Amino acid sequence: METIVLGIGETLVRDDRHWASWANWLGVPAHTLSALVGAAVAQGRDATDALRVLRPGMDVDEAYLARAAAGRGEHLDESDLYPDVRPALAELRAAGIRVVVAGNGTVRAGERLRALDLPADLVVTSDEWGVRKPDPAFFARVVEVSGAKPGATLYVGDHPADDLFPAAAAGLRTAHLRRGPYGHWWAEHPDVVGTADFRVNALPELVGVVGGSPARPGAEPHSARPAFEDGTGAVGGARPARVSYLRGL
Amino acid sequence: METIVLGIGETLVRDDRHWASWANWLGVPAHTLSALVGAAVAQGRDATDALRVLRPGMDVDEAYLARAAAGRGEHLDESDLYPDVRPALAELRAAGIRVVVAGNGTVRAGERLRALDLPADLVVTSDEWGVRKPDPAFFARVVEVSGAKPGATLYVGDHPADDLFPAAAAGLRTAHLRRGPYGHWWAEHPDVVGTADFRVNALPELVGVVGGSPARPGAEPHSARPAFEDGTGAVGGARPARVSYLRGL
Structure with a gap:
């Protein structure tokens, strides 16, 4: 592996502050909104639908600007x-x-993340590119900036439908991270098990993964758990229809 | 109305501390566990299934005792x-x-709640009774301690399947409280709209409700929103099969 590309929310950054800040803005406890986010996303809906459960018809972009104007805008730090x-x-x-x-x-x-001066060669967000995951165009941009062939680039994320499946469809190698609600919720789903080249519980496991070759029949990933459970050692073979996952586990 | 009976979680008490404490015990961020709770409950599963997503096979009762033994037991205050x-x-x-x-x-x-010296005639929990909602036996106990006939007793809760439906089945009058994740998630579900005698957004609205007579055709609840949206004024008429709600909104 030559390049590793990592998602942001629940891969690098805990989503706690983001949602707690929205909850505070809407005057509900943090647990209430977080649970609504989980309920919405587990049904294949957008996370922002949780905001619209609390405020039907809410214009999220407009509310984002109103928050910022009130001095309670987005924050992100170490x-x-x-x-x-x-x-x-x-x-x-x-x-x-x-x-x-x-x-x-x-x-x-993106600005806040770059200000953290992470050990990274490039830090970029969907709004800076003008295209969001899971849009295939996002992953085409990933391939462009990788500096390596798709097969030598590993995309790491927690969300099956936003990260894993479209990254695999773009020809990238993939690691599913069991972290954050969606990372945990779908960790054992057959589509995740069948699609991910690697499944990891924490980022340090990636050091072992990228040091070796991608998991292939006969190959042994280093510290990460191999992404197959049928005992055949086959990875990335027949993949079930992915839309099935959106209909609930 | 002569007696009003209120649930505890998300009716009187925010569930934030409860779940944040479990998250802390399991070493995950609060948002992660809260979102898993929402995902599980929205699918009709028990909230404790969220703990078992993080720790498959976890014995929740045993873990509860281990937490308490470690000095990190359940807490509840003003x-x-x-x-x-x-x-x-x-x-x-x-x-x-x-x-x-x-x-x-x-x-x-129960002990912690009674220590708060709320303006209440009786404070009791399911474990003290040895039976949990939505078990009909719980609501039989509610009828016993009400001091009034079921039709003159109003049960107030946020969860359709744990509070509203079994309370109505026990012959109690019901108020659905749009508060907490489940109160919001299912607030407009036809089964909720069709079952609840009253739907309220906050507890002060109950003062108007109980001062009047229960919503009946022709009757007008005071400050609470009437539990019908078909314009007929009919309340508590034909009720859809309630199990459908457990299959997801």
Whole structure:
């Protein structure tokens, strides 16, 4: 593997502050909104639908601007990073891997992330590119900035439908991260097991993964759990229809 | 109305601390567990299934005891109450209404709640009774302690399947509270609209409700929103099969 590309939310950054801030803005407890987000996303709906459950017809973009205008805009700092991010990314770069951060987020999130001066060669968000995951155009941009062939580029994310499936469809190698609600919720779904080249519980496991060759019949990933459970060692073979996953586990 | 009976979680008490404490115990961010709780409950599964997504095979009762033994047991204090609880309950009692708190919770939760000295005539939890909502036996106990006939007793809760439907089946009058994730998630579900005698957004609205007669054709609830949207004024008429709601909105 030559390049590793990581998503942002729940891959590098805990989503807690983001949703707690919305909850505070809407005057509901954080647990209420977080649970609504989980309910919506688990049904294949957009996470922002949780906001519209609380405020039917809400214009999320407009509310985002109103929050910012009220001095309660988006924030992101070191404390939002999962603690393994900085050491794992540093170790990957030390191993000669190109590290790219590319995930869904606002222009401001991109600015805040770059201000953290992560050990990364490129940090970019969907709003900066003008296209969001899971749009195939997003992953075409990932391929463009990778600096390596798709087969030598590993995309790491927690969400099956936003990260894993479209990244695999773009020809990238994939690692599914069991982290955050969606990473955990669908970790054992057959489509995830059947699609992901690697399945990891934390970023340091990626150091072992990229040091070796992608999991292929006969090949053994290093520290990460191989993405097959049928005992055949086959990875990335027949993949079930992915839309089935959106209909609920 | 002579007696009002209120649930505990998300009716009187915010569930935030409860789930954040479990998240902390399991080493995941609060948003992660809260979203998993929402995903599980929205699919008709038990909230504790969220814990087992994170720790497959987890024995929740055993983990509860381990937490307590580690000095990180269940806690509940004034800050966990929704701010309208104390004034609304006081106003209800001042209006001559008997106020009962009866919801799912541990023995310790009952002790902590009683220590808050709420304006209530009785405070009791499911573990103290040895039976949990939505078991009909729980609502039989509610009828026993009401001090009034079921038709003169109003049960108030946020969860359609745990509160509203079994309370109505027990012959109680019902108010659905649009609060907490489930209160919001299913607020407009036809089964909720068709079953609830009243639908309220906050506890002070109950003062108007109990001061009048239960919503019947021709009757007008006071401050609460009437539980019908077909313009006929009919309440509690034909009720759709309730199990359908468990299959998802």
